[in-house]
Amino acid sequence: MNQIYSKLYDIVEEELSNVERQLPCSKTVYMMMTEQEPGVCNELAMQKLENEEFFQMAFISLLRRLPDEDSKRIWQYNIEKKDLVSFRTVLLDTLASSGEAISKGTRVINNVVVPVKQREIVLLNDIITDFVGDRKKREERQRIFDRVYKCYVKMPLPIRHVVRKVLGKD
Amino acid sequence: MKIFIDVTNLLEVSFVTGIQRVVREVVIRMLGKRKEEIVLLNYSALYSTYLQVDTDTFLTYYKDKQGDKTDIIIENKVEWEDFKAGDVFFDIDSVWEAFLRRSYLLPILKKRGVRLAVFVHDIIPITDPQYCFGETVFMFMDYIGAYLQHADIIISSTQSTLDAIANLQRKLSMPVTPGYATWLGADFEKQSRSEVVSEKAIEAAQAGNYVLMVGTIEPRKNHKLVLDAFDNQLFAEKMNLIFAGKIGWNVEELQKRIDKHSKLNKQFFYLSGMNDTSIDYLYNNAFCVAFPTFNEGFGLPMIEAFERKTPVLASDIPVMREVGGENADYFDCHDWKSFANKLMNWMKDEQLYHHMKEKLMQYEPLTWDQVTNNMWTALETLKNDKPYVLPKEVKQMVFLTARTDDLLGTLPFVEAFMPFIREIILCCPDKMVHEMQERYSGKLKIKFLTDSKLLGGRQLPADHAYRNFFLRCLAMQNSEIDNVFIMSDDDYRPLHEIDQKVFLKDNKYQAYYFYHLDKWCGNQTEPTSFDESMYRTTDFLLQHNMPLLMYDSHMPQIIDKRIFLEIIDKYPDIMDKGLSDWSIYFNYLSKYYADQVEVQPYVTMAWPGYATVWDWDIIPNQYLFENYYHELYEEENIFAGFSQEYYTGIETENFDKIIKYEQSQSSHCTAKQMFQAYRQNYDFLYGEYPFFGITFNEDGCRIDLPAYVTICELNFTRIPFVICDERKSKDSFSITYNFIDASKNVILEGADLTIEPRWNVLELPIKGTHGGLKGVMEIVVSYHNMSFKNYTKLCVMKKDNTKMLP
Numbered sequence: 001m002n003q004i005y006s007k008l009y010d011i012v013e014e015e016l017s018n019v020e021r022q023l024p025c026s027k028t029v030y031m032m033m034t035e036q037e038p039g040v041c042n043e044l045a046m047q048k049l050e051n052e053e054f055f056q057m058a059f060i061s062l063l064r065r066l067p068d069e070d071s072k073r074i075w076q077y078n079i080e081k082k083d084l085v086s087f088r089t090v091l092l093d094t095l096a097s098s099g100e101a102i103s104k105g106t107r108v109i110n111n112v113v114v115p116v117k118q119r120e121i122v123l124l125n126d127i128i129t130d131f132v133g134d135r136k137k138r139e140e141r142q143r144i145f146d147r148v149y150k151c152y153v154k155m156p157l158p159i160r161h162v163v164r165k166v167l168g169k170d
Numbered sequence: 171m172k173i174f175i176d177v178t179n180l181l182e183v184s185f186v187t188g189i190q191r192v193v194r195e196v197v198i199r200m201l202g203k204r205k206e207e208i209v210l211l212n213y214s215a216l217y218s219t220y221l222q223v224d225t226d227t228f229l230t231y232y233k234d235k236q237g238d239k240t241d242i243i244i245e246n247k248v249e250w251e252d253f254k255a256g257d258v259f260f261d262i263d264s265v266w267e268a269f270l271r272r273s274y275l276l277p278i279l280k281k282r283g284v285r286l287a288v289f290v291h292d293i294i295p296i297t298d299p300q301y302c303f304g305e306t307v308f309m310f311m312d313y314i315g316a317y318l319q320h321a322d323i324i325i326s327s328t329q330s331t332l333d334a335i336a337n338l339q340r341k342l343s344m345p346v347t348p349g350y351a352t353w354l355g356a357d358f359e360k361q362s363r364s365e366v367v368s369e370k371a372i373e374a375a376q377a378g379n380y381v382l383m384v385g386t387i388e389p390r391k392n393h394k395l396v397l398d399a400f401d402n403q404l405f406a407e408k409m410n411l412i413f414a415g416k417i418g419w420n421v422e423e424l425q426k427r428i429d430k431h432s433k434l435n436k437q438f439f440y441l442s443g444m445n446d447t448s449i450d451y452l453y454n455n456a457f458c459v460a461f462p463t464f465n466e467g468f469g470l471p472m473i474e475a476f477e478r479k480t481p482v483l484a485s486d487i488p489v490m491r492e493v494g495g496e497n498a499d500y501f502d503c504h505d506w507k508s509f510a511n512k513l514m515n516w517m518k519d520e521q522l523y524h525h526m527k528e529k530l531m532q533y534e535p536l537t538w539d540q541v542t543n544n545m546w547t548a549l550e551t552l553k554n555d556k557p558y559v560l561p562k563e564v565k566q567m568v569f570l571t572a573r574t575d576d577l578l579g580t581l582p583f584v585e586a587f588m589p590f591i592r593e594i595i596l597c598c599p600d601k602m603v604h605e606m607q608e609r610y611s612g613k614l615k616i617k618f619l620t621d622s623k624l625l626g627g628r629q630l631p632a633d634h635a636y637r638n639f640f641l642r643c644l645a646m647q648n649s650e651i652d653n654v655f656i657m658s659d660d661d662y663r664p665l666h667e668i669d670q671k672v673f674l675k676d677n678k679y680q681a682y683y684f685y686h687l688d689k690w691c692g693n694q695t696e697p698t699s700f701d702e703s704m705y706r707t708t709d710f711l712l713q714h715n716m717p718l719l720m721y722d723s724h725m726p727q728i729i730d731k732r733i734f735l736e737i738i739d740k741y742p743d744i745m746d747k748g749l750s751d752w753s754i755y756f757n758y759l760s761k762y763y764a765d766q767v768e769v770q771p772y773v774t775m776a777w778p779g780y781a782t783v784w785d786w787d788i789i790p791n792q793y794l795f796e797n798y799y800h801e802l803y804e805e806e807n808i809f810a811g812f813s814q815e816y817y818t819g820i821e822t823e824n825f826d827k828i829i830k831y832e833q834s835q836s837s838h839c840t841a842k843q844m845f846q847a848y849r850q851n852y853d854f855l856y857g858e859y860p861f862f863g864i865t866f867n868e869d870g871c872r873i874d875l876p877a878y879v880t881i882c883e884l885n886f887t888r889i890p891f892v893i894c895d896e897r898k899s900k901d902s903f904s905i906t907y908n909f910i911d912a913s914k915n916v917i918l919e920g921a922d923l924t925i926e927p928r929w930n931v932l933e934l935p936i937k938g939t940h941g942g943l944k945g946v947m948e949i950v951v952s953y954h955n956m957s958f959k960n961y962t963k964l965c966v967m968k969k970d971n972t973k974m975l976p
Contacts, residue, residue, distance in 0.1 A: 008311055018300075034271075039215065039269065
């Protein structure tokens with residue numbers, strides 16, 4: 001941890017506490033901000049944050065600003081919910097796909113928002129099924145084409161001309 | 171020396187005021203003096219990089235006031251490589267609001283040896299954060315924290331601000347950065363005089379004698395104190411009050427008080443949205459200007475009042491005393507009675523009042539030309555002293571070697587292709603002397619500095635890196651070695667004739683780097699002595715705030731012995747640390763003698779020996795030397811069939827070798843580019859970059875893979891895996907990969923790599939099969955007899971295929 005940033009935070013926090021105010025974000029969020037590349041939301045690094053801090057850090061990294069009052073109001077219910085997975089997934093999706101994030105050129109990296117116990121390890125069979133499924137569809141399409149082509153070659157020439165015209169081949 | 175200035179904020183604002191006004195005045199004048207040295211930057215969030223601002227179109231708009239801001243040309247990308255050691259990055263603007271946070275930017279520039287200068291207007295968000303917007307304080311902490319750690323010089327408008335910064339650094343237990351106070355100019359470009367004075371201003375001014383306060387109404391400016399003084403005493407004394415300025419933040423109560431004031435528009439006037447002509451009029455006709463601020467960076471309204479010969483009553487704080495001097499009078503900004511008493515003195519004592527006005531007749535504010543000259547003077551202090559004179563020629567080459575055969579193979583190349591070298595010093599074991607004398611029959615004059623001579627009874631360290639560094643440090647202390655010489659190992663061979671300018675050009679040492687030290691992780695399986703030495707060197711350079719380029723470029727390089735000895739003197743126990751002599755020397759040179767060195771990409775072929783050994787950081791744009799590995803000449807290797815020994819005319823063969831090596835380098839680059847294209851495509855499809863991760867915890871291991879992966883055919887693609895290890899034991903693990911086809915057949919098995927979990931990112935080299943394959947990639951991680959697997963779709967791309975989707 002960078003001691004200078006940490007002590008600086010403490011100094012300012014103490015000044016503000018004398019007038020009963022506080023900084024808008026926690027020290028953890030501040031320290032994380034000073035360590036992150038601007039414009040990059042490193043979800044893996046943010047995993048250890050509490051919901052409220054995760055919310056602040058998501059704004060800082062994706063929208064390059066602190067949450068405004070309206071956003072805090074909208075998300076407060078979700079922040080207080082214990083369901084980490086859905087809150088964090090939806091929050092990152094919403095912010096990352098917003099016009100503001102796109103215009104500011106920000107992006108998410110190392111997205112492991114789903115915790116270990118809930119994550120499904122991808123099975124080999126699932127992927128193979130995909131490939132096999134694709135192949136079956138391709139084979140089916142080929143069979144249909146072959147049948148249609150056999151009918152086409154048996155048609156009289158004038159009719160074949162008409163068919164070609166209709167299909168835009170002439 | 172180039173000076174880079176970030177003008178992003180200035181280009182964005184539609185109305186130039188406040189800090190941006192200072193930036194405009196300073197930059198225009200700096201361009202007027204030394205335009206060729208200045209590079210203006212505009213940060214593009216879309217491209218995540220700086221773009222260069224054309225200085226001519228910039229001046230046309232901001233100085234000549236012609237055209238539109240959209241006429242300013244902003245195009246060429248400025249890459250990190252464009253910032254060179256000795257250049258200056260000078261921040262003047264309110265960059266704490268910038269996209270490119272300084273906590274991220276400054277370490278990057280520092281590692282490149284760039285000198286950092288900053289103009290700090292004030293540190294009020296730190297010393298008095300209660301007067302600032304929360305987000306501003308938060309971002310300012312990032313900015314000032316970065317500059318306190320990394321700045322080489324802090325420039326400010328006042329000594330008071332510099333003192334506040336120094337106090338802060340002492341509180342943070344840091345050394346105090348050198349500072350320079352320049353003041354601010356007051357000869358701003360006047361607005362067009364075609365503007366008329368507002369009728370409201372005339373009405374307010376003609377209502378009677380008045381005290382004027384100019385500026386945004388916000389808590390820090392302390393308008394409340396003056397209003398209290400007037401409510402309690404001064405209105406009754408027939409003095410009027412004018413507030414000229416817009417309503418700021420966090421003044422709701424004061425605003426209500428103003429709106430409902432009983433004397434509003436009779437003795438008390440609130441004027442908002444006044445043009446410059448009206449403000450001018452108000453200043454000229456005021457009895458005095460009140461400046462009861464709690465804190466300021468400079469207090470330009472005070473200077474503006476002095477210019478118009480209007481007396482000023484200001485807060486008795488250090489910055490006001492410094493700026494106002496004897497030209498103003500001062501009061502306690504926490505006590506309205508203090509202000510009221512001072513004003514009453516002027517009202518009752520005409521002589522005293524006129525004495526204040528007469529003092530102002532002699533007052534001449536500083537001009538922006540003078541302020542800019544002050545800034546240049548400050549920036550000039552960043553140039554290094556030059557106690558050492560560079561030689562016109564270099565004639566000596568020093569080898570550290572214990573291998574007679576390798577050296578005898580290299581010397582003919584040196585003799586043929588480096589004709590300016592006339593003398594060789596060999597630092598070698600004693601037993602090598604006789605053999606060299608017997609076997610060497612070339613023309614170079616050879617002197618020996620044997621181990622026994624160098625060590626003088628000391629023990630030679632066992633480890634290769636420790637030994638080499640130790641011996642080189644000892645050798646530097648020997649008078650046989652010239653002040654300036656070429657240092658080399660016994661396997662660095664010139665490929666064709668070269669000129670001394672490769673090492674010494676335009677009175678500057680040429681320094682060649684091949685990597686960034688903080689990125690170096692070697693081959694990641696079993697760190698070698700060389701790798702460990704690089705890690706120690708990185709730690710040392712970080713500790714001493716030096717740049718972090720890696721100069722172990724495996725080619726001869728020029729060394730100034732006097733500077734090397736300076737390093738040994740400065741860090742007395744350095745000889746036993748097993749550091750990289752090349753990287754320590756050149757990074758030190760870049761930091762302390764930046765004007766005497768030119769840093770460039772290296773020019774060595776066969777470093778790395780095989781193009782895939784590590785991920786390339788810097789790609790040479792020419793090859794002047796070969797890092798000789800005899801294995802590369804063995805059958806089926808890249809230089810098989812080429813001569814390993816010198817013969818007359820070998821240059822032609824060397825050019826053929828260069829072409830072969832460039833081809834293998836090009837293949838590696840193609841694989842890397844294809845992987846980058848895949849990442850961009852994935853981001854386009856899924857809104858995020860593909861993530862490859864391995865997480866260890868007490869329950870086991872989780873392997874995260876993206877929905878699909880695309881790699882280049884036949885080449886190694888280095889895929890970065892983020893490693894997260896939450897285990898207490900942090901044991902090593904092995905990782906491998908397999909390719910599986912649609913029938914579940916394993917068609918390729920990767921090599922098992924054993925990894926020490928010391929890295930945050932592991933680059934796994936994955937070899938592509940022939941292009942066109944669509945299948946499954948299986949990643950297998952094993953440790954403690956446990957095995958974990960995960961799968962993703964795989965597509966192996968042909969090199970000339972433009973389709974990227976599987």
